[in-house]
Amino acid sequence: MTSTFETGHAKNVANFQDLISFVTGYGSTYNPSKNSLKLPQLNALYTASQTSLADVVAKNTTYNNKVNERVLAFKDLKSLSTRLINALQATDASEQKVADAKAFNKKMQGIRSKAVEISNDPNTPAPKTISTSQQSYDQQIQHLAGIISVLQSEPSYTPNETDLQIATLTAKQADLTAKNSAVATAYTNVSNSRIARDTTIYGTDTGLFDVATEVKKYIKSVFGATSPQFAQVKGIEFTKKKK
Template identity: 70%
Template sequence: MASTSEVGHAKNVANFQDLIEFVTGYGATYNPSKSSLKLAQLVALKATAETKLTDVISKNTNYNNKVNERMVAFSNLKSLSTRLVNALQTTDATTATVNDAKTFNRKMQGKKASSTQTPTDPNAPAPATISTSQQSYDQLIQHLTGLKSVLEEEPSYTPNEVELQIATIVAKIADLTAKNTAVSTAYTNISNSRISRNETLYTSDNGIFETASEVKKYIKSVFGASSPQYNQVSGIKFSKPRL
């Protein structure tokens, strides 16, 4: 479900279209000297805003999908770590080597279990700041890497089970790293997309929020404060969220 602020952005653009419809109806009487207030520029600004809104939605969905893909990839990591230690204990490894492996496993088990997380709705708004769990995922990868280092240094660790073999663990680490990086990249993309959208709607002097205000002022100056034309547009609301 989209947040109130996300819905508010779309409402502002929809209201800007209403303003354009009234301006169009005024015909040649609406003839501002300022370029950004001319009808053609208003139509172009609205089209740009719609493109920015669509881009945010697309990148938001991609971010949530990448988060879900990472969650699935990490879901069996703790059980895998325990299996690897158990497999090591059935070899000729020394007590010291086994204890080293157990140390990494304890660290692994101490981190927040990604398997208990609820899949993210692809349409839910991405967070305003990247989750602090990002560091936990980085550390989980490091713990598995440390455990892998212990196993590959033990000559007698040669399991027949493919999922426990060193080559499989190496591939697992590469996959986890790639999926973790993909989340960071997707978050950067949605963050930048929001900045671009906000500039078009709010922060630019020629954005929708400021332009709508100036259009209303121009209509007021042309037709008068008590005119039906100004009454048409004065009630069109544009909200500016806290950015």
């Protein structure tokens, strides 16, 4: 479900469009000296705000897709690790070498990362931090690397099963690393997009929120506090972003 906080941004932009509609209706009577309050600049700010909202949605969707891809890639990793231990035990490997591999597998099986919930709503915000889950995936990759290292050191480890062979495992490790990195990159992109959106909508003096407030004040000064024109716009609500 889309959070109230996220939908508030879109509501501010929609209300700004309503404000512009009234301003347009005033014709030449609306003639502020401040450049940022002029109609062309208001329209430009509205367009920029719409663009910033759309960019957050697009980048957030990409982030969610990358998370889904990572979940699928890591899905069978624990079971694969156990199979690798069983395969190693079927070789001439020493007890110590098997114990070393088992130690990595034990760490692999012990990771209990909370599942990432993905919403079908593209507006659903990405988590505020991915440090915990990122670390968990990083660790799983390292545990796999440890098992591969042990297997590579055993000359008798030559399985016929393709998915258990060293070349396949090395390729899988590279793929997991790439997908994990892709999530981190996508998260950075959506985070930066939110910063840009907030600057456009809430930036001091130049943001949509402050500009809308000044437009209302100008309309009040031109038509009067009890005028029907000011009555049209004074009730248009703009919500300040909480810090």
